[in-house]
Amino acid sequence: MGSAKDHLDVLIIGAGFCGLHTLNKLRKSGFSAKIYERSSGLGGVWQANRYPGARVDIETPAYQLSDKELWQDFDWGERYPGRSELLRYFNHVDKKLGLSKDIEFNTTVVSSRFDESRQLWCVKTDTGLSTSTWAKYFILCTGFTCTKYIPEYKGLDKFKGIWHHSALWPEDTVDLTGKRVAVVGTGASGVQIIQTIGPHVSHLTVYQRTPNMALPMRQCSSSDEKINDGTKWTFPKKDEYERIFQKMRTTFAGIRVDFTPQKFQDATPSERRALYEDIWAYGGFSFWLANYIQTLFDQEANDEAYGFWCEKTRARIHSEEKKELLAPMKPVHAWGTKHPSLEQSYYEVFNQDNVDIIDVRESPIIEMTETGIRTEKEGVIDFDVIILATGFDTRTGGMLNIDIRNGQGKSIQQHWENGIRSYLGMMTNSFPNLFWCYGQHSPAAFSNGPHCGEVQGDWITELLLNMRETGREVVEAEKGSEDAWGKNIKEMWHASLYPKTESLYQGNNIPGRKPEPIYYFGGIPAYVAALKNSKVNNYQGFDFK
Template sequence: MHDSRKPADEYDVVVVGGGFGGVYSLHHMRDLGFATHMYEAGTGLGGIWHWNCYPGARVDTETPVYQLYAPELYKEWQWKERYSGRDEMVKYFNHIADTWKLWKDITFQARVTRAYWDQDKSRWDLRIEHRLDAENTGTIVSTTHCKYVIFCTGFASKHYVPPFAGMDSFKGVMCHTALWSEDIELEGKRVAVIGTGASGVQVVSEVSPIAKQLTLFQRTPNMALPMGQCIRDEEWNKLSKQQYAEQVEKMKTTYCGFLYDFDPRKTFDVTEEERHALYEELFNKGGVYFWLGTFTDTLKSKKANDLAYQFWREKTIARLRKPEMIAKLAPEVAPHAFGTKRISLEQNYFEQFNRDSVSLVDLNVDPIETFTENGIKTRSGNEQFFDVIVLATGFDSVTGGLTQIDIRGTNTCIKDKWEKGVWTHLGMMSAGFPNMFFVYGPQAPTAFATGPQCAETQGRWIGETLSFMRENGIRSLEPTVEAETVWKEHVNEGAEEGLFKDTKSWYFGDNIPGKARESLNYMGGMPLYRKKCAEAQENGYRNQFVLACEKESRSDDSRRDSMHEKDISR
């Protein structure tokens, strides 16, 4: 509960960002008795689901898994689809805020641009830019102070646009999917889509039937799986609620927090008939069953992975009528191991390429040379004219949301510290940045877990940590350099075990020029991650953290600062 005696610009905890991590953290810290406030740059809650309103935007995790599992939230909510669209997700976040009465503790259109640690006062000073109106015609700036800051900026809050030549010369409409304007006209237009990640697949599927012409510029084919969309009716919702307690417990045991896990058998431990039967069963279920419910060695053994790819390819080429499209969308030899790039879910995506109005440019063969006044020209000299160019070019994933903010700790800023590689402990804290936490960020399960599961797991740990500090008179806490070194080694060891490391992807930062190549996600699975988090709390946090008590002298602070200056300037 907010302490009315505190100034309006001073809190115990400030939460930055209004996605799953943000709403859970705001609710949980407030329930623990901390004066807590959230700043959200957008006009509403939802995080990526607030910003990503492009045509076809939809989740890739099925209900009832993709939700926070507080009973009071589930009790009155009715899911409408197996895979919720963007609009349903926005309504769900509003439902969360209504049920938990969060609105009064949120400031919208407020972007945190700077966070400086004040060592003398043991607090964070935050610079907030408040947008005055939806057209962003002006801003005002304020300062907020807090003992603890929790960054919930998510893994996809900093969009990325490759530096294509001539972009400023294009006179049509151009927009990144992360900054979509809902008034963009697409019907009857000549449309270019650049990129084949989830947003590219969804835009192509949604826009192809209404566009006069659509051209996809593809670097890597997406090994998308059929979504298997269906309606969630009243009977389904009723049955799901009856299974609520069982579902919650099951999700705690699985690798990603799903209601199912990998098949414990290996690919070649079964007969060819048994293997094909499992493939068929998983594929026909829709969603990511064929990716994350398959044989346990599929993402670790090249030989096993090749079989999975060939099965996927046979299913896919049966849907394509043009031989040239088969070669581009489902080549005979896989461009990378199946499932080592984020699998997208599709609804009639491949069928769109049977249309005469849909074409595909392979950027490996004919890369973009320049944008022109009327469209795009490739190296071959071919210029295509477009009315709308959709940039589905992805994000500076996992780290970008944090490094785009000027975050300065005891003697360095986070962007400089992570310039040559990420250093965290448990994917939630970083040495040299006392009382700073981040949710759904680098070296945490993040993209290898469901967002709600990760948000709740990390939010609870942070809440326990802040409560411990309050109860024991600890004014600041941060991980030791040794602890984050051990954590980095543990994260990298997990990434070395499978085929992911051999594929260039945003999982390893490969899509951003100059970004250090390393595993940005914890790949050990949610059960092991929870175990590691619990171990860090043993012995009053003293084995892996630096704790400063309220009674420490300034000379103690000076010695501690000197230690960090030496340790984190690596």
């Protein structure tokens, strides 16, 4: 089993933004650290996102690490980079920092237990080795979109054509040209797939449960500042980067834009219209996150924002029937309380004669057959390929896929059976020296991943340095601090319009799942203030041994 002398200071799980940044910080601080990564390369979710049209929805240069050593000699080619460019960036990061030498690829962690006698985590993987890895600190950088959700469709195993989940797209190209294709699901992956393959397949049928209130991406390349609809967006110059990264620390989502300071109720109708037009033209998440913040709390403000979105979107759709399916006059939920996706030609694709849409709330999927999909009203429609863009189990994430047990043998799944418990969205009571980043009870899904990962990775590194300097060996969250953090999250959540909507934010995007607020809804500045408050008060809220 190895001796305590052979242990690592820190074992990190996951080689995405959070894991890579944290590994770099810890190594520079003199800790022995490694990453175990289940895939064959760097990039986290971008190793898995191979489906047609996969690209990020945070614009350049925000979606990258803020280390000048990394960005000063890397140039992005698109406002919203695609998968290949993101992998090029991760290779650049590795070349600059030499991280791969401390990463074990194709290694999936299956269990970990805290040994109280040694005060170490004993971690086992699926590599078939009889030995275990011992680590003083165990950090999970597994994210919240690594547990795919595949509905239990009757007969799926009988389908004789090709089927793939968007998160399990094969490495080899799937030729969809001239094929009859079904896409089940219209979340972010579904939107990107639909707009990409629609012009090339012989026929596309989209199975939609909830309309995606998607926003125009306004994509452009570095060689063409003119965006496809005639508006303009300029690539920031390198001498602007530091100012941009500083601003991101002050915005709700850790991106370049933030809510307008004016209150919705204090603005005149003409002022509100002018703001809507301006942030709509800017593109991306601006209409969501540079709008009036009251839009997410006040029904009147929300209705007006939805009305504007509906007006702009319906104007792009020709069929009256499809208008009502894709952008109904009466919203199915409050605007912005599901994560809006960014699109380039999503609505125009539905104007094609070869693209149909089925509302599965009105006509549920009954089963998959040998040749296609049977719904209640349409009967069986035959397909060559079925694509399941049915999303992720965000409550489980990657963290709860691992059998993690404390010194008393209690699993974290048992600890959270009545709801998630954490302090600062990074630690939980009775699980010593266990941390996680960009996951439950942190800003995660409400924030820019690289930025959130830097905030948390820096804070964890500072805590471990403090413990090393003061001779403290073990830390865990106090139960009382867990209670207070959970209460804070619930109060913010239930003051908003979000609880009324089935979404990944509260886990009930999975049918039958009991809703609970999974992420911190206070924004990056308030989260950073909470971290700082704990630190300056000798890491208040944590118990040291």
